[in-house]
Amino acid sequence: MTRRTCNTLLVASLLIALGALLAVPGANARPRDLVDTRSRIDFEQLYHFARKAADTYQETGAIRDRHPGVSWIATPGHNNVLYFIETDDARRTHTIAVRGTVDDTNWQLDMDTHGAFDEKAGVLVHRGFNTVARTIYANAASRLNPAYSTWLTGHSFGGAVAAILATYLDRDGYSIAGVYTFGQPKFTNAEGVRRYFHLPILRVVYQNDAVAMLPDAVKSGNARFVHLGPEIVLLNGPYFCYLDEAEAAHKSVRAFSRGMTFSSLPDHKMKWYLQDLSDKLKAARAVPYAKRQQYVKRHRMGTGLGTASAKKVTNFSRRATY
Numbered sequence: 001m002t003r004r005t006c007n008t009l010l011v012a013s014l015l016i017a018l019g020a021l022l023a024v025p026g027a028n029a030r031p032r033d034l035v036d037t038r039s040r041i042d043f044e045q046l047y048h049f050a051r052k053a054a055d056t057y058q059e060t061g062a063i064r065d066r067h068p069g070v071s072w073i074a075t076p077g078h079n080n081v082l083y084f085i086e087t088d089d090a091r092r093t094h095t096i097a098v099r100g101t102v103d104d105t106n107w108q109l110d111m112d113t114h115g116a117f118d119e120k121a122g123v124l125v126h127r128g129f130n131t132v133a134r135t136i137y138a139n140a141a142s143r144l145n146p147a148y149s150t151w152l153t154g155h156s157f158g159g160a161v162a163a164i165l166a167t168y169l170d171r172d173g174y175s176i177a178g179v180y181t182f183g184q185p186k187f188t189n190a191e192g193v194r195r196y197f198h199l200p201i202l203r204v205v206y207q208n209d210a211v212a213m214l215p216d217a218v219k220s221g222n223a224r225f226v227h228l229g230p231e232i233v234l235l236n237g238p239y240f241c242y243l244d245e246a247e248a249a250h251k252s253v254r255a256f257s258r259g260m261t262f263s264s265l266p267d268h269k270m271k272w273y274l275q276d277l278s279d280k281l282k283a284a285r286a287v288p289y290a291k292r293q294q295y296v297k298r299h300r301m302g303t304g305l306g307t308a309s310a311k312k313v314t315n316f317s318r319r320a321t322y
Contacts, residue, residue: 041232041240041242041284043277043280043281043284044281045180046180046204046232046277047274047277047278047281049095049151049153049180050153050155050180050182050204050270050273050274050277051066051274052067052086052095052097052153053097053153053154053155053158053159053180053181053182053270054155054270054271054273054274055067055097056082056083056084056097056098056099056100056154056155056158057099057100057102057270060073060082063084067084067086069086069087069088070084070085070086070087071085071086071087071143072084072085072140072143073085074139074140076135076136076138076139077132077135077139078105079105079106079109079131079132079135080102080103080105080106081098081099081106081132081135081136081157081158081161082098082099083096083097083098083099083136083140083158083161084096084097085140085143085144087145087148092145092147092148092149093148093149093150093151093177094144094145094148094149094150094151095150095151095152095153096140096150096151096152096153096162096165097152097153097154097158097162098136098152098153098154098157098158098159098161098162098165099154099155099157099158100154100155100156100157100158100159100270101156101157106157108128109128109129109131109132109157110128110157110185111128112126112127112128112131112219113126113127113128113215113217113218113219113225114126114127114218114219114220114221115127115189115218115219115221115223116130118130118134118164118167120134120167120168120171121164121167121168121171121192121195121196122171122195123167123188123189123191123192123195123196124188124189124191124192124218124223125164125187125188125192126160126185126186126187126188126215126225129157129160129161129164129185129187130164130187132157132161133161133164133165133168136161136165137165137168140165141168141172144169144174146173146174148175149175149176149177150169150174150175150176150177151176151177151178151179151180152165152166152169152176152178152179152180153179153180153181153182154181154182154184155181155182155183155184155270155273156182156183156184156185156211156268156270157185158181159181159182159183159184159185159203160181160184160185160186160187162179162181162184163179163181163184163187163199163201163228163229164187166179166196166199166201167196167199170196170199176199176200177200178200178201178202179199179200179201179202179229180202180204181201181202181203181204182203182204182205182206182270182273183204183205183206183209183211183212183268183270183273184203184212185211185212185214185215186214186215186225186226186227186252187225187228188225188226188228189218189223189224189225189226190224190226190249192226192228193226193227193228193249196228197228197245199228199229201228201229201230202229202230202231202232203227203229203230203231203232203248204231204232204234204273204277205231205232205233205234206233206234206267206268206272206273206276207233207234207235207236207264207267207272207292207296207297208259208262208263208264208267208296209263209264209267209268210256210260210263210264210265210267210268211265211268212255212268213252213255213256213259213263214255214256215256216254216255216256216257217254224253224254225252226249226252226253227248227249227252227255228245228249229245229248230242230243230244230245230247230248231243231247231248233289233292234273234276234277234280235276235287235292235295235296236276236295236296236297237279237295238279238280238282238283238284238285239284239285239286239287239295240280240284240285240286240287241286241287241288241289241292242286243289247289262293262296264298264299266299266300267299269299272299
């Protein structure tokens, strides 16, 4: 058995054991308005929000240094999930950025893949992500100006929470400028996708990021998780794929079960997202989704997130972090 085969089997076994587990668009733009594949995708915009998502892993002082417009940073409740709000009064916008997993408290929430009916969103959601989203929204809502448009972003766990926050803002009548997530796991089912199809969510996935394929099914239930929003798949060098809302939702059903042979935990690292988006600022070329594996760069296990001061805690040699 080759080393590559061994690594693939290790990744699949680990995840199964863990629980089966562009220009700024207008407010409330449809997903297809965020990305028009007939013209140039705004990778500068994607990189801009990826940096914000990555910076949630920094210490609060570093966050304020890098983002002078930050008006609020908090880690509410007992879930240890940091988020910050950046306010731009000149453009009348807020940006909410939510951190991903950094410790065992977060990890237990990741693993809580039971379905929970969220009365505010009106749909079934991942219970662990929902717990955090409700806590953050209670802390953040009063700090948002209803007359402003709000952007949301996050990596991994943080991306899923950001998407749920978008459903809350939508129900409460806030204007949503856009939602950009990176390596986001699934958080709702087919009914949730139908209900919130109109939200301007754009998901970015690096290569074969295993976390973006998860979770497949609701624990102790019959429902399957489905992705909401179109998807950009980042590949090596200038290459990428684009899936519209319907294609992305269809391919997300049982995505890990069907794709575990090529799924990759190292592809979940935020540093690869940043590096790849940076590469595409120079040149970008779309390729067919069916041929994407021809443009994949393999990464080794065990080098951590590479973006966080807490990276020694969340090292891929110890656990899959999202």
